[in-house]
Amino acid sequence: MTTDTDTASTDGGTTPQPGINRSRKPDAGGGPRWPRAGFRGRAVAVRAAGVAGVLLLVLLPLLNISLPGVLPGPTYTPGSLQLLAMCMLMAAAALTYHLLLGVAGLLSFGHALYFGAGVYGLAIILQNLDIPLLPAMGLTLLIVVVLAHVVGSISLRVSGIPFAMVTLAFAQAGSVIVGRNPEGRTGGDEGLTLRTDNLPEFLVGVVNTPNLYWLALAVLVAVFAIVTWVQFSRAGHAAAAVRENELRVRVLGLQPYLVKLLVFVVSAVLVCIIGMVFLLLQSGAVPRAMSADLTITLLVMVVLGGVGSRWGAVIGGVFYTLLDQRLTALANSEAVKALPDVLRVPLSEPLFILGTLFVLVVLFLPGGLTGTAERLAQRRGGRRAEQSREILEEAA
Amino acid sequence: MSTVVLLLFTGLGLGALYFLVAAGLSLIYGLMGVLNFAHGAFLTLGAFTGWEIARRTGADNWGTFLLSLVIGAAAGAVFAAFTEFVLIRRLYQRHIEQVLVTVGLSLAAVALFDGIWGTDPVFIQGPAWFKDTTDILGARIPNDRFVCIIAALLVLLAMVFFLKRTRYGMIIRAGVENRSMVTALGIDVRKAFTLVFTIGGAAAGLGGVLASHYFGYVSPLLGGSLLIFAFIVTVIGGLGSLTGAAIAAVAVAVLQQFANFYLGGTGDFVVVLALALVLLFRPTGLLGRTS
Numbered sequence: 001m002t003t004d005t006d007t008a009s010t011d012g013g014t015t016p017q018p019g020i021n022r023s024r025k026p027d028a029g030g031g032p033r034w035p036r037a038g039f040r041g042r043a044v045a046v047r048a049a050g051v052a053g054v055l056l057l058v059l060l061p062l063l064n065i066s067l068p069g070v071l072p073g074p075t076y077t078p079g080s081l082q083l084l085a086m087c088m089l090m091a092a093a094a095l096t097y098h099l100l101l102g103v104a105g106l107l108s109f110g111h112a113l114y115f116g117a118g119v120y121g122l123a124i125i126l127q128n129l130d131i132p133l134l135p136a137m138g139l140t141l142l143i144v145v146v147l148a149h150v151v152g153s154i155s156l157r158v159s160g161i162p163f164a165m166v167t168l169a170f171a172q173a174g175s176v177i178v179g180r181n182p183e184g185r186t187g188g189d190e191g192l193t194l195r196t197d198n199l200p201e202f203l204v205g206v207v208n209t210p211n212l213y214w215l216a217l218a219v220l221v222a223v224f225a226i227v228t229w230v231q232f233s234r235a236g237h238a239a240a241a242v243r244e245n246e247l248r249v250r251v252l253g254l255q256p257y258l259v260k261l262l263v264f265v266v267s268a269v270l271v272c273i274i275g276m277v278f279l280l281l282q283s284g285a286v287p288r289a290m291s292a293d294l295t296i297t298l299l300v301m302v303v304l305g306g307v308g309s310r311w312g313a314v315i316g317g318v319f320y321t322l323l324d325q326r327l328t329a330l331a332n333s334e335a336v337k338a339l340p341d342v343l344r345v346p347l348s349e350p351l352f353i354l355g356t357l358f359v360l361v362v363l364f365l366p367g368g369l370t371g372t373a374e375r376l377a378q379r380r381g382g383r384r385a386e387q388s389r390e391i392l393e394e395a396a
Numbered sequence: 397m398s399t400v401v402l403l404l405f406t407g408l409g410l411g412a413l414y415f416l417v418a419a420g421l422s423l424i425y426g427l428m429g430v431l432n433f434a435h436g437a438f439l440t441l442g443a444f445t446g447w448e449i450a451r452r453t454g455a456d457n458w459g460t461f462l463l464s465l466v467i468g469a470a471a472g473a474v475f476a477a478f479t480e481f482v483l484i485r486r487l488y489q490r491h492i493e494q495v496l497v498t499v500g501l502s503l504a505a506v507a508l509f510d511g512i513w514g515t516d517p518v519f520i521q522g523p524a525w526f527k528d529t530t531d532i533l534g535a536r537i538p539n540d541r542f543v544c545i546i547a548a549l550l551v552l553l554a555m556v557f558f559l560k561r562t563r564y565g566m567i568i569r570a571g572v573e574n575r576s577m578v579t580a581l582g583i584d585v586r587k588a589f590t591l592v593f594t595i596g597g598a599a600a601g602l603g604g605v606l607a608s609h610y611f612g613y614v615s616p617l618l619g620g621s622l623l624i625f626a627f628i629v630t631v632i633g634g635l636g637s638l639t640g641a642a643i644a645a646v647a648v649a650v651l652q653q654f655a656n657f658y659l660g661g662t663g664d665f666v667v668v669l670a671l672a673l674v675l676l677f678r679p680t681g682l683l684g685r686t687s
Binding site: 107154155157158161162164165166168169170172173176180292296299300303345346348349350351352353354355356358359362363366389392393395 | 425429431483486487490491492493495496497499500501502503504505506507508510511512620624627628630631635661664665668671672675676679
């Protein structure tokens, strides 16, 4: 589970990077051949574990497993499946953010615009046009492709922190449209309820939660595969090279602007698809789906998991979603209500705890959960942590 | 005619608020390269502190109002200095991590304000004079607009005086231009960092108290909504430029008011559109340095 960024830099090869020399250096303690063999063996083991994990997840709606404290009920119940599906969609969304930040070094504060466009686009089209689900999804996707090109080509004129601010401004414009409720189309603060007339029957109703769960799982697996493919494609390597040194890439005759735009659009399109499935799962659109808060949540997930690592994004997404759920339950519990004000007020605000946790992770655990796990296992002593910090600084 | 004058003054009042937030943001970014997401939280804290003062001392007289301005600004300043000292300074030269820390802080702070003061807006009373209007060229302009404009002008003058005439101002200006050179001269820039954060926090806190009178209420989300426009103002004005921030704040706010009135409430869009246009033709902003 730790090999992804390693292969990213060693197999890269589009540009000579200082980072590569360092990562190829054999471990000082071990023999020269052993680490390499261990590395291959681990890659196989990770893949096997991944396949087994996905199989287990596929079977989950048919099993009766209870995880008290984590899930609200046994795994076959709609409530638990709904929560698990939400975890997987958020993990997938975090993966698309990883593509932006971890691969291309683009610190976007406007990613929610495309997620929200997926949610609201599909909801509005289903409300107002009498067409089946798939054409409606295709139409939404088309709109988002155009939107991402327009916004991306303008915001990529600047980079680093100004880029973050500009993407935030565009996303805010989207959030304002939703709040303004033009011609009653977006429902304003109330949001929209999903109109189910043209939906296939197996996606409607609580009885069919397992189908939605499988859909979410399929989306996560597909997004993981696509993100992996893009990251290790020529474009992905070029994007990583742009992140490290844009000038050098330009000197080599490549066009950094186009590479960044490509990653930006791919990531927007993927998150739009996730947004559409989110709409089906929640059977409604809420203004939060297009708010700056959502982008920040995705950023927090990626940083919690470990910047630059795909597994980090997945783990961060799942961990954050579960924690958010648990903290909300904690806030409403009798134990907290009985506390004196000094403790009760902070403990009853999940975002206070999450925000504080986030600050602590940034301060003390660079490399996030995956980096820390590795450091504890003392495999590659803090390399991931350094790598994460480097990727972050290159985004500036 | 009277409508135009009214919109102009309302826009100027709003521009004054934008400037109070953007000035701190711009200085902090210029000196340290940190995009301070917690700036909205400084503002909200200032607004709530001002509201508490007004509530406890029986509100509607000028003494209370001035006191709430001072205490609000002080609250913003203390919070900002604390932020710089405890969080930002630890991540020396790590700009993105500094930004992330402020993101986390703003999440936590807004949630804490929610917990203490509740999520619903609380309404605020100012001196009775605020409710009156003054007649200028046939337009009846609410008096609180003038208070915002005068306060922002005073802050602008004080900041310009501080930056141009004092030793620390000189260090800060030099640091914004070229930080490594200042460090090489043996000057401790870190003190300047704390100072800039404190000044920015004070301006934001002051802006918070004024904003609560301008809008008539305080809510935990007040800072966040103003912060976004302050970001836009900062980018349009040119990052790190105080004069740029002042010009852009007025331009953006006036444009927003006119578009809201004449183009059917599209003010926020027109502002984003203006941002896009400025970026297309001048990626560094109006008064930004060309790199």
